[in-house]
Amino acid sequence: MKKHFALAVTVALASTLGAVGTAAAQAGGVSDPDEPIVFTEASEVIGAAAADGRVRGFIYTGEPADVVIAGGTPGSRILYLNNCKGETTSTGAAGCRVTRGGSNNSTTNTSSIAGGNLAAYTGSDTTWNSIVNCVRQTYAPFGITITTTNPGTAPHYEAMAAGTPTQVGFSNGVAGVAPFSCGIINNAITFSFLNLNPSDVNDACWTIAQESAHAFGLSHEMLAADPMTYISNPPSKRFQNQSACIGTQGCCQPQQECQCGQTMQNSYQRLLDIFGPSNPTPPTIVIETPLANSQVTPGFVVRATVTDDQGVDNVQLLIDGAAIATLQSPPFAFNAPPTLTMGTHMVTIRAYDSNGSEGTATISVIVGDPCNDNDDCSAQGADLVCVDGRCVPGANTPGGLGSTCNAPTECISGLCATKDDENRCVESCDIAADACPDGFDCLSNGAGGGLCWPGGGGCLGCSTDGSPEPTLPIGAGLLLAAVLVRRRRRNRA
Numbered sequence: 001m002k003k004h005f006a007l008a009v010t011v012a013l014a015s016t017l018g019a020v021g022t023a024a025a026q027a028g029g030v031s032d033p034d035e036p037i038v039f040t041e042a043s044e045v046i047g048a049a050a051a052d053g054r055v056r057g058f059i060y061t062g063e064p065a066d067v068v069i070a071g072g073t074p075g076s077r078i079l080y081l082n083n084c085k086g087e088t089t090s091t092g093a094a095g096c097r098v099t100r101g102g103s104n105n106s107t108t109n110t111s112s113i114a115g116g117n118l119a120a121y122t123g124s125d126t127t128w129n130s131i132v133n134c135v136r137q138t139y140a141p142f143g144i145t146i147t148t149t150n151p152g153t154a155p156h157y158e159a160m161a162a163g164t165p166t167q168v169g170f171s172n173g174v175a176g177v178a179p180f181s182c183g184i185i186n187n188a189i190t191f192s193f194l195n196l197n198p199s200d201v202n203d204a205c206w207t208i209a210q211e212s213a214h215a216f217g218l219s220h221e222m223l224a225a226d227p228m229t230y231i232s233n234p235p236s237k238r239f240q241n242q243s244a245c246i247g248t249q250g251c252c253q254p255q256q257e258c259q260c261g262q263t264m265q266n267s268y269q270r271l272l273d274i275f276g277p278s279n280p281t282p283p284t285i286v287i288e289t290p291l292a293n294s295q296v297t298p299g300f301v302v303r304a305t306v307t308d309d310q311g312v313d314n315v316q317l318l319i320d321g322a323a324i325a326t327l328q329s330p331p332f333a334f335n336a337p338p339t340l341t342m343g344t345h346m347v348t349i350r351a352y353d354s355n356g357s358e359g360t361a362t363i364s365v366i367v368g369d370p371c372n373d374n375d376d377c378s379a380q381g382a383d384l385v386c387v388d389g390r391c392v393p394g395a396n397t398p399g400g401l402g403s404t405c406n407a408p409t410e411c412i413s414g415l416c417a418t419k420d421d422e423n424r425c426v427e428s429c430d431i432a433a434d435a436c437p438d439g440f441d442c443l444s445n446g447a448g449g450g451l452c453w454p455g456g457g458g459c460l461g462c463s464t465d466g467s468p469e470p471t472l473p474i475g476a477g478l479l480l481a482a483v484l485v486r487r488r489r490r491n492r493a
């Protein structure tokens with residue numbers, strides 16, 4: 001892990017903090033924006049290094065802080081996570097150009113504690129998205145929005161999450177640094193030097209959460225599950241609604257940790273006092289199939305459209321309140337258990353966004369007789385076709401029967417098969433009944449079952465000259481024998 005610094009400047013403390021006072025004095029004038037300021041680690045780090053060998057300290061800037069009391073109003077409710085990929089340094093490289101000035105101004109990239117060219121984050125976009133989600137979850141209880149969209153000239157707190165400490169004036173022992181003044185520093189920029197360890201999501205999340213909270217006036221505390229701690233384990237941390245000793249090495253250890261006047265801190269309540277509770281925006285859910293109060297066939301399909309401004313984390317199907325299955329990505333389509341009894345059942349889709357906000361939608365349906373043909377399915381929803389008495393999504397639905405696929409996860413059935421260099425979503429079928437819809441044949445899967453494949457003959461798993469050629473459903477691992485089953489019109493009437 002890395003070190004966090006919160007630079008807290010109080011004039012009264014400058015004398016006791018020695019070199020920190022010097023830093024504060026330097027902060028009074030604007031220097032060459034491209035010249036890194038140099039802090040020696042000993043002068044700024046409050047407390048010893050964490051178990052990972054790095055320090056998450058803070059620097060007292062001495063600037064006036066807007067100390068927010070309970071019920072007060074912060075200068076902004078936006079925390080901008082900036083990985084500096086979208087900005088340019090003075091050399092034209094991707095990164096943030098930070099100007100050292102007398103105060104903090106996130107709208108002009110001015111910092112009272114740091115200056116220089118901070119290189120863009122070197123991790124992948126996938127890892128970055130995971131880090132952003134983690135920070136969102138960490139701040140989810142509070143009335144502050146975590147965004148990766150630059151707010152421009154609108155007031156905002158900014159967490160630069162990029163580069164290395166030496167690029168803006170700190171030693172490599174510093175994982176993060178923030179200005180600190182026992183209260184809120186509006187428009188503050190905090191620094192989390194993610195390129196020291198760009199692939200560790202929990203580590204980055206911990207550093208960003210701690211540094212950003214330092215700018216809100218939060219101190220270090222001796223609670224391992226809280227991001228304000230120096231204790232490495234557990235690696236996943238959230239603000240805890242629990243009073244804990246302030247300090248990094250023990251209660252008020254070292255003594256400077258308690259210079260804001262308190263000896264205990266409840267980070268959760270403190271943030272709640274500042275920002276108030278969050279206003280949850282649960283996912284929006286529309287159950288497309290089946291239609292409410294419709295008669296459905298055994299094993300019926302449930303399709304839902306789920307959207308959320310913060311991103312959908314997962315979507316669950318429940319029948320009569322019992323969880324059946326969970327999906328992490330679209331298409332959000334499920335098969336109900338084929339064993340449901342005839343009669344009325346409650347179908348619920350429950351979805352969570354990346355902040356953990358929950359949304360639900362429920363309809364009731366009546367399980368009736370199996371379908372005999374596509375017409376029997378039309379009452380349940382659009383583009384449904386009859387396979388073995390079940391109504392399943394057809395080729396006009398993404399992931400439906402006969403649609404093209406590259407992986408089983410793209411198919412609602414979870415089956416993607418290959419024939420004649422085409423990959424298509426298939427459904428299991430009963431060969432003896434040849435129970436595929438019009439336009440499909442039930443071809444053997446070589447393992448005693450069948451798969452519905454589009455159109456006029458041929459065989460699944462045969463080469464073009466008719467000789468057997470084992471193939472397999474993509475990802476399914478089952479060899480397909482080249483057995484063509486002649487399609488018979490199915491009739492259960």
Ligand SMILES: [Zn+2]
Nearest residue numbers: 004005056057
């Ligand atoms: Zn810290």
